[in-house]
Amino acid sequence: MESDVVCRHDGDPRPAPKPSGAFFAGDPRPMKKKTCKPRAGCEISPSPFCPHVPAVDRLHVWMTPHSADFDQHLRLELLPLTADKTQELAFAALEPNTRTNYGAGLLQFHQFCDEQGIPESSRMPASALLLAGWVNHAPWVGDNDFVSLVKTSASKLTPASSQREKRAPVTLQHLIPLARALDPSSGRDCAVLAVALIAFWGCCHLGELVVPSKASFDPRRHVSRSASVQYIDHWDGLQSAHFDIPFGKVEKEAGARISLTGRHELCPIRALHCHLSVNSLTPRVAPMFAFEMGTGWAPLTKAAFLQRCEEVWRPLQLSRISGHSFRIGGATELLLAGVPPETVTAQGRWKSLAFLLYWRKLEDLLPMMISKSYDEKRVLDLCVEFEQ
Structure with missing residues (x-):
C-alpha cells in the first residue's frame, strides 16, 4: 500500500494541505510545496504534468496535455472562479478511499507508459491498443470490444493462486477468547472490545467506528466522543443503546443510527459502558473510541484494532479476518439464532435483502431456516386426506 503522507517543508509532521486543481480537468498552476521523494516502486519519469503527491491527490493534481487543453477551454x-468551483465539485464526489485506489491505478498506468515509451500526449485519451496492452497491469472500464476481449482472456489466464482468498467471518469462537484476553483496566483494550462487539452485533462497517489513521479524524465523517448515547431499559431486564454517526457507508452525509441490543454474554452495551468509563478523560473532540495513554490519549485506528485482535487470535490458529468480517459474522450469527432476515436487514442498515450474498455457513443456515418455515401440519393433513 502506498504512503499517503507528504513531507512538509516547514518540518511539521502533519500531512501537507491538498493541492487545488483536478486531474481530469487539468490545472496549469505550479505546485508550491516541496514533497518527499517517491518510495521504491512508486517512481515515474520526471514530468511537470505529474509531480510527486500522495495517491489520494493524483486525480486532483496530475494532468496531461489533453487535460491542460480542456482546462484552458473551460x-x-x-x-x-466558476471553473475552479466546477473542478472542486467534481473531485469532491469521490470518496478518499476511491481517490486513493484510482490514484494507485493511475501510477501503474504511467509506469507502463514509461516502460513502453508512450509520449504524454498519447496517454489521454488512451487508445484501445494502449489500454489492451496495459490491461494486465490494472483494471479498466472500457467499452471497446478489443479491450474487452483482452481483459476476458487475461482474467482466464490469471492463476488461481494469485486470487484473493475469501475472508472468513468473525464468529463467537473469535469473540469469546478476545473478551477473555483483553485487559478491562486498559484503555486501549476496552476500546478494542467495545468496537469488536458493536461492529459484530450491530452489523457495522468497521470504518464507521474507527479512524483510518491518527491524523485523519474528521468530525464530519467519524463519530466523536461528544455523540450522545441513548440507553433504554426494556421489560425483559436487558438494555438497548443508540447513537448517531455523522457518515454512513451507505447513507453518506445523511448519517445513520447505530442500535445495539444488550445480551447476557458478549454484551456490546456493557463493553461500551466500560470503554466510556475507563477512558472518561478523553476530550469530547476526540474520536468516540479514543483511549487514554500515559502521555495523553490516542485514536483507535483500524490497523491498531485489527492488530490487537490478531495478537489474541493468531496463537489460537483462528481464521484470518478483515474489517468486513465483523459485519458478515454478525449477520450470520443473528441468522443462525433465528432472527428473521428482514430484522437483520434493518440491524445492518441494508437497503434490501442483497446482504444475503454475504452469508456464510450456508450448510447450517439453509436447513435451519427452511425447517423453521416449513409447515409440517400441511403434510400430515394431506396424508390423512389421502388415506380417507
Whole structure:
C-alpha cells in the first residue's frame, strides 16, 4: 500500500494541505510545496504534468496535455472562479478511499507508459491498443470490444493462486477468547472490545467506528466522543443503546443510527459502558473510541484494532479476518439464532435483502431456516386426506 503522507517543508509532521486543481480537468498552476521523494516502486519519469503527491491527490493534481487543453477551454467558457468551483465539485464526489485506489491505478498506468515509451500526449485519451496492452497491469472500464476481449482472456489466464482468498467471518469462537484476553483496566483494550462487539452485533462497517489513521479524524465523517448515547431499559431486564454517526457507508452525509441490543454474554452495551468509563478523560473532540495513554490519549485506528485482535487470535490458529468480517459474522450469527432476515436487514442498515450474498455457513443456515418455515401440519393433513 502506498504512503499517503507528504513531507512538509516547514518540518511539521502533519500531512501537507491538498493541492487545488483536478486531474481530469487539468490545472496549469505550479505546485508550491516541496514533497518527499517517491518510495521504491512508486517512481515515474520526471514530468511537470505529474509531480510527486500522495495517491489520494493524483486525480486532483496530475494532468496531461489533453487535460491542460480542456482546462484552458473551460476557462474560456466560464469565469476562473466558476471553473475552479466546477473542478472542486467534481473531485469532491469521490470518496478518499476511491481517490486513493484510482490514484494507485493511475501510477501503474504511467509506469507502463514509461516502460513502453508512450509520449504524454498519447496517454489521454488512451487508445484501445494502449489500454489492451496495459490491461494486465490494472483494471479498466472500457467499452471497446478489443479491450474487452483482452481483459476476458487475461482474467482466464490469471492463476488461481494469485486470487484473493475469501475472508472468513468473525464468529463467537473469535469473540469469546478476545473478551477473555483483553485487559478491562486498559484503555486501549476496552476500546478494542467495545468496537469488536458493536461492529459484530450491530452489523457495522468497521470504518464507521474507527479512524483510518491518527491524523485523519474528521468530525464530519467519524463519530466523536461528544455523540450522545441513548440507553433504554426494556421489560425483559436487558438494555438497548443508540447513537448517531455523522457518515454512513451507505447513507453518506445523511448519517445513520447505530442500535445495539444488550445480551447476557458478549454484551456490546456493557463493553461500551466500560470503554466510556475507563477512558472518561478523553476530550469530547476526540474520536468516540479514543483511549487514554500515559502521555495523553490516542485514536483507535483500524490497523491498531485489527492488530490487537490478531495478537489474541493468531496463537489460537483462528481464521484470518478483515474489517468486513465483523459485519458478515454478525449477520450470520443473528441468522443462525433465528432472527428473521428482514430484522437483520434493518440491524445492518441494508437497503434490501442483497446482504444475503454475504452469508456464510450456508450448510447450517439453509436447513435451519427452511425447517423453521416449513409447515409440517400441511403434510400430515394431506396424508390423512389421502388415506380417507
